[in-house]
Amino acid sequence: MNLRVLMALLALALVLGSCSAAKQMLAPSAPPQPQLQAPETIPLARTAESTPSQRAQLRTDLAAGYYERGQMDVALEELAEAVRLDPANARAYNLYGLVYTFLGENPKAESNFQRALTLAPQDSEIRHNWGWYLCTHGQARDAMGEFEAALSNPLYRTPEIALVNAGRCAASFGDVKGAETYFRRALVSAPRNANASYGLALLAYKGARFEEARGWVKGALARNNAPPEALYLGMCIERSLGDRQSELSYISQLRNRYPDAAETRALGTGTCE
Numbered sequence: 001m002n003l004r005v006l007m008a009l010l011a012l013a014l015v016l017g018s019c020s021a022a023k024q025m026l027a028p029s030a031p032p033q034p035q036l037q038a039p040e041t042i043p044l045a046r047t048a049e050s051t052p053s054q055r056a057q058l059r060t061d062l063a064a065g066y067y068e069r070g071q072m073d074v075a076l077e078e079l080a081e082a083v084r085l086d087p088a089n090a091r092a093y094n095l096y097g098l099v100y101t102f103l104g105e106n107p108k109a110e111s112n113f114q115r116a117l118t119l120a121p122q123d124s125e126i127r128h129n130w131g132w133y134l135c136t137h138g139q140a141r142d143a144m145g146e147f148e149a150a151l152s153n154p155l156y157r158t159p160e161i162a163l164v165n166a167g168r169c170a171a172s173f174g175d176v177k178g179a180e181t182y183f184r185r186a187l188v189s190a191p192r193n194a195n196a197s198y199g200l201a202l203l204a205y206k207g208a209r210f211e212e213a214r215g216w217v218k219g220a221l222a223r224n225n226a227p228p229e230a231l232y233l234g235m236c237i238e239r240s241l242g243d244r245q246s247e248l249s250y251i252s253q254l255r256n257r258y259p260d261a262a263e264t265r266a267l268g269t270g271t272c273e
Contacts (some may be wrong), residue, residue, distance in 0.1 A: 008177050013264070014114030031048040035158070035161055048254075056083070056086035056089045057089070059078045059079070060078070062078045063076075063078035063099075064083075070212050072099050076099060079099070083096075089119075090116045090119035091114070091116075094112070094125065094129055097116060097130070097133065113133060115128045124159075127147075127153075128161065131144075131145075131166070133148045134146060135165065135169040140170075143166075150162045151163065154252040158198065159186075159189050160190035163189060164199065166182045167179040167181075167182030167183040167196070168199065173257075176203060179199065183196040194219060194222065197220040198230050203213075205240070211241070213237045214241065228262075228263040228264065231250050231257075231263065232266070235250035235254070235272075239272060240272075251267060
């Protein structure tokens with residue numbers, strides 16, 4: 001697999017099973033992450049003053065917690081109760097979309113995302129999640145408009161999430177310049193965003209701009225518990241620059257911190273390409 005093909009796979013969930021672990025290193029190991037709204041403050045106890053809408057929000061927040069823990073069956077039970085209490089709860093349908101996406105039930109996921117967008121067309125989190133779905137289901141170009149719609153809302157609290165995922169999607173269909181622009185915008189919004197730094201480091205590495213890549217990867221490694229794909233990329237950058245000592249440092253960190261990671265197993269191949 002050549003570098004151009006690897007670039008096309010940047011950050012998408014559908015990594016081809018025929019690729020070696022060393023090649024998979026050059027794309028993040030997880031898909032762009034869906035976004036959940038922060039729970040609103042809702043009384044935990046059911047009081048006489050609580051409305052069906054408030055109880056529906058509480059059920060939706062509980063469902064979000066179960067979703068994040070991978071308990072999809074319980075999440076679905078809470079969501080069913082949420083929409084029974086409030087059939088116009090857009091957040092519940094948004095979360096339904098995420099759960100059904102996880103379960104691989106794409107028609108149900110799509111219908112629930114569309115229902116959520118009908119109820120709350122200006123909701124940035126829903127727009128982002130629909131864009132995320134499109135990006136990871138072979139419609140990356142169509143996803144870009146959804147990310148832009150999310151970003152057009154001046155009240156969007158976490159635009160860096162949509163900006164990073166827009167960058168990943170742009171890179172997936174070869175728009176390297178557009179991807180760089182999105183990653184840089186993410187860093188303007190959140191200067192310490194490690195995912196944006198990683199994206200820029202990977203693009204620079206693919207473009208054989210190794211000194212630039214070295215600078216960007218430092219930002220990706222600045223956070224605690226830097227992921228193994230960032231360490232592997234750092235190793236490859238230092239190898240390209242001929243800095244054997246720094247290369248060995250990355251190898252040591254991978255072996256010590258992530259002994260079972262695919263990137264660590266790939267060290268035995270002796271290749272970055």
